[in-house]
Amino acid sequence: MPTINLNKWILQDLTRLNEQELVDYLFRLKSEVSPVNQDEYSIEVNADRLDMLSLGGIVRALKGITGRELGEPKYTVRDTDYVLEVERVPSRPYALACIVYNVKLNPDLYLKELIQFQEKLHDTIGRRRKKVAIGIHDLQKVEGKVIRYAPVPLSTTFVPLYQEKEMSVKDVLQETPQGKQYGNISVWDNYSPAIMDEKGILSVPPVINSDRTRITENTRSLLIDVTGTNFDSVVETMDLLVTGLAELGGIIGRIKVKGMNVETSPVLRHTLVPFSLEDVNRRLGINVSKDEAVTLIRRMRMEVETGDGLAVVVPPYRVDIMNYTDVAEDIAMAYGYDRFTLESRRGMVTGSLSEKSEIYRKLRTLLIGAGFQEIYTLVLTKSDYQRGEVVRIANPISVEYDSVRNSLLWNSLLFLSNNQHSRFPVKIFEIGEVVRRDENKDTNYANATRLAVAIMDSKVSYEMLQSPLHQVLLNLLGIAPSYRRVDNDILMKGRSAEIILRHERVGVIGEANPEILRSFNLLYPVLLAELDLDALRRVI
Incomplete structure (x- = not known):
């Protein structure tokens, strides 16, 4: 937070407050006072109160919070x-x-x-x-x-x-x-x-x-x-x-x-911010009347219109007041936090994992037990790696990270491409977020949680991945998945299938086609599977 230094004697003279009163009232205004020497204060001002970065602004705020002057000053x-x-x-x-x-x-x-x-x-x-x-x-x-x-x-x-x-x-x-x-x-x-x-x-x-x-x-x-x-x-x-x-x-x-x-x-701009006294009282847990609320707001050096409803007339120097929550905070400061009633509550709650975390932990345990190694990759990736509709970054810091991934498969293939020297077979999995178009909306996108599983070896067969993944899902859910033939641009025709659980499609599995392998400079065949964990949770 910004800090300013002010002469203590001038500040005390202009506000008619002693040192302890200055410390207390400035604390109510979200500012802290520290003595620098016998003649100077260091005042740490909250970042939103730009009006209090000057001697005049602090004097104005202190005159208000102490009740010496109310409302907006009438400057010549x-x-x-x-x-x-x-x-x-x-x-x-x-x-x-x-x-x-x-x-x-x-x-x-x-x-x-x-x-x-x-x-x-x-x-x-x-x-x-x-x-x-x-x-x-x-x-x-x-x-x-x-x-x-x-x-x-x-x-x-x-x-x-x-x-x-x-x-x-x-x-x-x-x-x-x-x-x-x-x-x-x-x-x-x-x-x-x-x-x-x-x-x-x-x-x-x-x-x-x-x-x-x-x-x-x-x-x-x-x-x-x-x-x-x-x-x-x-x-x-x-x-x-x-x-x-x-x-x-x-x-x-x-x-x-x-x-x-x-x-x-200067423009000396004024704005109106309407607010509901009922909402303010409920938010703060107090019960101030309309007249008292008006007085409290005027203590913060602002005026109030009381026509059909209540609205704060925001003066030119209060650039921090944007909506009714800011008004509620100012009422609380003028009211005095020391006047709020503290409620004593005692309770003991034992923490537990959410349903989502339990499923993901079980998945990790089962996949690691099946011989797979978990990897973590970045949400941002290069758009050239991806297929389908992609969310691009408007001003990317690097061309290597110019889009948000729409699938975990691209990062898995990139990881395998960088580890072709490793001992075979290379068996990996990742659980993470992707961004895809929300089917219920025309233009908006939504996060989705996916599981990607991959195997790279000198020779592969569909069963090398289907068998352990089948057993993992069986152990996790207690029901066996079924499979239905499917063709897509990523997997080889005749060597790919949809994964079905309780009549709902939850993922795909198969062998990556040669074109995909070439685009990632992969010299060895790869088996891929990607599951929609949000769909999996719905099935459960």
Whole structure:
């Protein structure tokens, strides 16, 4: 889980809580506090609470859980005359920007915390800047009112952050630590994305900002840009940033956006999540009234609509609330886990094998007793080995594992092909899962459990496999299987049969045809049998 460091005195001052109260309330919010030194806390935040990766977010959550403030804060938002123009950028097509006025950036405290919040968002929702990247600039150093997001040639020059001389974008990507780490993410056809004002480059996302607009302790207004490969993630990241700063006194400046499917930024998106109080009470094992549930939700800094039914109005900073189970969890946190009644239950149960496990264990024991050796192979295999309808992997890591097996026979033949030097006869079996089309559906596939048995020898006859398999099934079920002649593409005509139990087909048995042997580079004859263990269990 992500960990942030915050000044303990500022946190206590903003929340009016002592150290023990901070520890207790943050624990209720799924976060753990550890002292770093006499002036600093290390707070481990649950991975879904991205709003609590900042000082402002933690202060907002603590004010709610303690009951000092309820519901969504009313942040000041004003329109500005700034415009963001977004051009076509194939590698990172989405961009938003906004202004935040009245920020506090004490160099040892708030500035450090802002940079920390930026990097935590890069690592979490930003997927190490591959999905989302953030640029933060001193607004007073930005030239003009029009901000452009467009691709620029790698030969374009600017002064990178903490550098003294101009460098080309190409040199920045090749020579700076940030360029070496992130430079290959967004370059497309010798062009790189760039945020620009009238004077030139402000940042090259997701790599580095310009030194010209570097923020300092004297900065009082910010220009924030967020770019990425996913529009929803860009919106959520921007909303998280500006609401965290607004909680500490910042004023949000909305700017016009051209070239995106929104007209202004930040979006400050709100969503509705309906829920049933009856379901929540049953899920949690409590009995809270409607009014109490509304108060508990407002303690979590959200609002509730109480029209025809109940629905949570999810604020921009609570990107973790997706459905009613998330609402139930927030009600439980606000209610207090220490208030839940513990029920004492005692019981003793003796463990036992499931019917399925018992059958498979007996099969293994009987086959090993008949002289067969069990093998284990991978569920993924090469599609060229298989026959019939195959489920293919969309983006396989290797051509050798580009499909899911639809039979155990292919892996058995491959195993035998790789062991032709072994002492004959080679007698093997495998119990495992395969994936085949569900006969009850048009497009979906289902798992099925199969048993494959095989014998390879210099000379083989049908009876070499039929006889021991017949005895295994007789010992397992107490009934003898019957056999019915069948022809298929895998087994030799006239040397293959279906295995029948109580009038139901449970498998096939026979000698592999020469074409199959050649496709697996097998020089010796092979006997094969495959049983559908799901059908076998139905028979039992």
